[in-house]
Amino acid sequence: MNLQINSQSYQVDSEGDTPLLWIIRDELGMTGTKYGCGLAQCGACSVLVDGEVVRSCVTPLDSVAGRQITTIEAIEADPVGKRVVAAWVKHQVPQCGYCQSGQVVAATALLKQIPNPSDDEIAAAMINLCRCGTYNAIKTAVKDLSSKEGETL
Numbered sequence: 001m002n003l004q005i006n007s008q009s010y011q012v013d014s015e016g017d018t019p020l021l022w023i024i025r026d027e028l029g030m031t032g033t034k035y036g037c038g039l040a041q042c043g044a045c046s047v048l049v050d051g052e053v054v055r056s057c058v059t060p061l062d063s064v065a066g067r068q069i070t071t072i073e074a075i076e077a078d079p080v081g082k083r084v085v086a087a088w089v090k091h092q093v094p095q096c097g098y099c100q101s102g103q104v105v106a107a108t109a110l111l112k113q114i115p116n117p118s119d120d121e122i123a124a125a126m127i128n129l130c131r132c133g134t135y136n137a138i139k140t141a142v143k144d145l146s147s148k149e150g151e152t153l
Contacts (some may be wrong), residue, residue: 001065005030006074016062020054021045023061024071032072032101036129043128046102047071053109072101081108087141095132102128107142116146 003010005028012023024030024047033056035046040055047056048070075081084107087093094100103126110117110125117125122142130138 001061001064003061004067005069005070006071007077008066012061014061018061019057020047020059020069021056022060022066022068024056030071030073034098034101036099036102041129042099042142043102043106044099046105046128048105048109051109051112053103053106072103072105075104075108078108078112080112083145084108084111084141091137091141091144093134093137093141095134099128099130099132100134103130103134103138105140107145110142111145117142119143122132 001012001016003012003023005024010028012027014023014027017046017070021033021035024033025035033047034044036042038057040058043055045055045057046053049059049064076085081104084104088100088104106126106128110122114121122139126138126142
């Protein structure tokens, strides 16, 4: 099966029902995407598939063949992703950092779809869990990015 991950092609021989997360981490060695719950509840495993946030721990390999997958390793190749990472640093969002790759992926997807999201849109999109409780810092960073007058994300 051919996968397009971070603008590169990878040939994998795993079963079609293998979760994408295991391919990304175990077969391809991209360990920035984390295993959290295995139930699509926490979001630590979030990646972009054709620009949409998906939980890779429950996404079967055969559902993403030929589609564009972006992991945290390549998020800064996207101008919006690069700005999100800079805002995360500026606002010192991470504490332990375990969930933050999924948070950054979710924020990037949100800001690409809605460049100036409302508080309700931020709350609806930023649903990944954070055991350290960095939700206020996440919201501040996203609001900071969305309030840049005259700048395009």
